[in-house]
Amino acid sequence: MIKAGIVGGTGYTGVELLRILLVHPQVQVSVVTSRSDAGQRVDHIYPSLRGYTEVVFTSPDVQQLSTCDVVFFATPNGTAMTMAADLLKNGVKVIDLSADFRIKDVQEWQKWYGMEHASPELIASAVYGLPEINREQIKQASLIACPGCYPTAVQLGFLPLLENAAVDSSQLIADVKSGVSGAGRKAELASLMSEAGESFKAYAVAGHRHLPEIRQGLANIVGQPVGLTFVPHLTPMIRGIHATLYARLSKSIDLQSLYQQRYQHEAFVDVLPAGSHADTRNVRGSNRCQIAVHQPQGGDTVVILSVIDNLVKGASGQAVQAMNLLFDLPETVGLQQVALYP
Numbered sequence: 001m002i003k004a005g006i007v008g009g010t011g012y013t014g015v016e017l018l019r020i021l022l023v024h025p026q027v028q029v030s031v032v033t034s035r036s037d038a039g040q041r042v043d044h045i046y047p048s049l050r051g052y053t054e055v056v057f058t059s060p061d062v063q064q065l066s067t068c069d070v071v072f073f074a075t076p077n078g079t080a081m082t083m084a085a086d087l088l089k090n091g092v093k094v095i096d097l098s099a100d101f102r103i104k105d106v107q108e109w110q111k112w113y114g115m116e117h118a119s120p121e122l123i124a125s126a127v128y129g130l131p132e133i134n135r136e137q138i139k140q141a142s143l144i145a146c147p148g149c150y151p152t153a154v155q156l157g158f159l160p161l162l163e164n165a166a167v168d169s170s171q172l173i174a175d176v177k178s179g180v181s182g183a184g185r186k187a188e189l190a191s192l193m194s195e196a197g198e199s200f201k202a203y204a205v206a207g208h209r210h211l212p213e214i215r216q217g218l219a220n221i222v223g224q225p226v227g228l229t230f231v232p233h234l235t236p237m238i239r240g241i242h243a244t245l246y247a248r249l250s251k252s253i254d255l256q257s258l259y260q261q262r263y264q265h266e267a268f269v270d271v272l273p274a275g276s277h278a279d280t281r282n283v284r285g286s287n288r289c290q291i292a293v294h295q296p297q298g299g300d301t302v303v304i305l306s307v308i309d310n311l312v313k314g315a316s317g318q319a320v321q322a323m324n325l326l327f328d329l330p331e332t333v334g335l336q337q338v339a340l341y342p
């Protein structure tokens with residue numbers, strides 16, 4: 001059995017990791033941290049987990065976490081970078097759900113995240129944890145930087161077009177909507193029911209911190225910088241990301257076949273039949289990304305719809321997918337939950 005630890009077990013991605021890992025046949029969750037709930041049983045704080053664990057929340061401690069084979073960081077940006085080096089020295093694999101190791105250019109990271117990086121020396125060895133692009137590197141990694149929720153939906157949506165040089169990569173547009181759980185469990189004015197409910201708005205139009213991450217990922221696919229306009233929106237749903245992606249076609253190509261072929265062996269990317277409309281409802285609670293491909297009126301603009309559950313394929317499910325690869329397990333173990341409907 002793989003001994004797993006979770007730092008930040010009381011947040012949304014932390015409890016989602018627990019939901020997945022506590023029924024994973026190859027994993028024993030042995031350490032779960034929370035500073036505010038230290039001393040409390042996990043299933044007292046989360047009664048949905050009654051009968052699945054007897055673990056008690058502890059304060060984060062490197063020695064205790066070093067008894068694990070793998071430690072997940074489900075913590076705000078700026079936490080994993082202070083503990084990862086010691087865990088790695090102790091032979092522990094680290095899977096970080098935050099943004100601490102996602103961006104290779106440390107100056108760029110510091111600019112967008114507004115703090116000094118505590119372990120810049122680790123950034124080069126961190127592997128970006130998007131299995132559909134980086135599967136072989138993930139298998140060899142010690143430190144995995146899981147992609148953000150918006151970047152997962154956008155990169156999987158654009159990938160076949162960019163790999164095949166089918167569009168003008170200098171003018172990509174990602175118009176993306178997120179549910180409120182994307183903001184985490186912390187108390188915040190913008191997440192209140194009476195602020196977010198029955199309302200819909202764009203935010204961070206001038207520049208969101210996922211912009212450099214998405215640009216970096218897309219540029220790696222193309223082999224040169226890309227031009228991207230990314231506008232995130234907050235919608236009054238709890239889970240889900242819906243990305244509407246626009247690009248100008250640069251050659252004539254059967255788009256539906258392109259997507260079907262690229263993803264035919266990917267367990268967690270489902271290309272919908274031609275003419276479909278992707279719906280966040282159909283991926284809620286599952287580790288799937290569903291993609292619909294459109295070319296309105298047969299014109300030269302391609303429109304891709306890409307949906308995920310931000311807490312599963314956008315965070316904790318994707319992290320477990322990377323863990324499976326890291327420990328040489330079938331990629332789908334523990335991740336075959338069907339979406340909740342309705």
Ligand SMILES: NC(=O)C1=CN([C@@H]2O[C@H](COP(=O)(O)OP(=O)(O)OC[C@H]3O[C@@H](n4cnc5c(N)ncnc54)[C@H](OP(=O)(O)O)[C@@H]3O)[C@@H](O)[C@H]2O)C=CC1
Nearest residue numbers: 008009010011012013034035036074075098182184185315
């Ligand atoms: N929500 C989402 O959809 C997604 C989130 N992410 C990323 O995953 C990470 C976690 O997100 P989310 O679960 O939403 O966050 P939450 O705010 O819901 O939870 C954060 C957790 O981290 C713990 N924590 C906070 N500060 C520290 C600290 N300094 N040291 C140790 N533990 C700490 C908290 O517990 P306590 O304070 O009790 O210790 C809590 O359990 C973030 O980096 C986020 O950007 C990535 C993709 C999607």
Ligand SMILES: CC(=O)N[C@@H](CCC(=O)OP(=O)(O)O)C(=O)O
Nearest residue numbers: 098099148149178179180182183
């Ligand atoms: C709706 C909402 O607030 N979404 C978050 C998404 C960020 C997130 O989840 O953080 P990562 O950088 O780790 O992916 C935001 O815009 O800040």
